[in-house]
Amino acid sequence: MKKDSFLGKLVYGYDKLEEYVLCASLVVTTLIIFVQVIMRSVFNSSLTWSEELTRYIFIWQIWMGVSIAQKDKAHIKVEILKSFVKNQKFLAVVDVIATILLIAFNIFLVTSGIDLVQQMITRGNVSSAMRMPMWIVYIVLPLASGIFTLRLIGQVVEDIKGLCGHGSDDNKEVA
Template sequence: MDKFLEKWTFLEERLLIFSLVFNTLLIFTQIIMRGAFNSSLSWSEELSRYVFIWQIWLGADLAYAYHEHIRVEMIYHWLPGPKACRILDILVDVMWLAFNIFLTYKGFDLCQSMASRHTLSSGMRLPLTYVYAALPVASFFLSLRLVYSLYTKLRGGSQDPKEV
């Protein structure tokens, strides 16, 4: 599992870097088109929005990999010791995993609903299933990370490099 998550993290980083560069160039092109040529690309704003949606969801997964999500660390200082902190960490991950499983399941239902209705985007006529798939895909990969994190924590290790 370690190797898979390592490779997935590498791939996800590269994908997010590429999508950020692509989105920046797309928006820059739109600005130049409007400013210099008094014309615009009808599809660029919509595509930029969809790329951004994927960036957000995949970025949440990557943020977990690097322990960069916002936490209320003051609670850990109120707990009586490291064992209580570990138990709280495990409870938080269990709740987060349950929520991600819910998001994966309901996101998959949403994608099926969109596909069955053949819902298309207004400007590009792109099937919205591709846009909404960001939710179940990213939630699934975050669930994998959470399962591995729970496995590691329950075996006595800690994945979090920060000492609380």
């Protein structure tokens, strides 16, 4: 996708926002843990909410990090097929099929995640220490899976364009 198009600028802006939010959450998590260590060591007391909050931030970091890893094409894949098959077109087709299957799985995660969040809202579940509604923790599942699906769709479109000979490496950027 070209960076100078409206959609390209939108994706670029979202990419940067996602990176900044994840970096900021890492700093916040580190500070909370540092304060907790100081509280336990120096003041012989602890914050009742710190471990719970860092756990929930960590869950969000992991799920949102999936999207960033896809942007950079850094997900672990099974590469054994590449050692046996030398036909690059065949491997590209297999990659497209695998990505389509991953899209289907992510759609399942989105729909199941929405159901789970609705159940959490209906039941009124709250966390033990902070009394935070648990749906806030669980909403990351459909949210991150939806974003991941959009990135995967962009990748499939680019990969199919490449297979058909319509893609150019000069102005490609993964959505």
